[in-house]
Amino acid sequence: MANLEKSGHLDAVVTTNVDYLHEIAGNTKVADIWYSFNQNYCTKCGHEFSIDILNQAGVPYCPICGGLISPGPTYHHIGTSKPAIQNAIDWMDQADMVIVIGSNGYYDRINDNVPLVQINPASTEFDRKAMLNIRANADDVLNNYVN
Ligand SMILES: [Zn+2]
Secondary structure (H helix, E strand, O other): HHHHHHHOOOOOEEEEOOOHHHHHHHHHHHHEEEOOOOOOOEEEOEEEEEHHHHHHHEEEEEOOOHHHHHHHHHHOOOOHHHHHHHHHHHHHOOOOOOEEEOOOOOOOOOOOOOOOOEEOOOOOOOOOOOOOOOOOHHHHHHHHOOO
């Protein structure tokens, strides 16, 4: 995915993954709609910290007030990030094409006028919307045909 962005073929990533791996791989425009481990919050004062706060030895505590630090997905109880949701909606509305990879169809907010390609070995709710269904694992498709 990062290679697609670097080559100018991918504008943005919308994900329910919370692992921050898209950003670590090099994607710069990512909507982490369930938050990510790069969004960490003090349980006492609410201050937000990047993933670097987790590099402390032992349990991470807030350098401002001493409160316990909680990763965003846990702090928000797997809630949705309103700014990330808005980015996802805006980006998908402006997209020339949307590629749905490995999703089970839970997040179904894609403009009907935007061509949809799905990469998934299984049948999903996106089958009927997709102009192309590639029945394969994302790793196989992206590693063999994109790089
Ligand atoms: Zn604090």
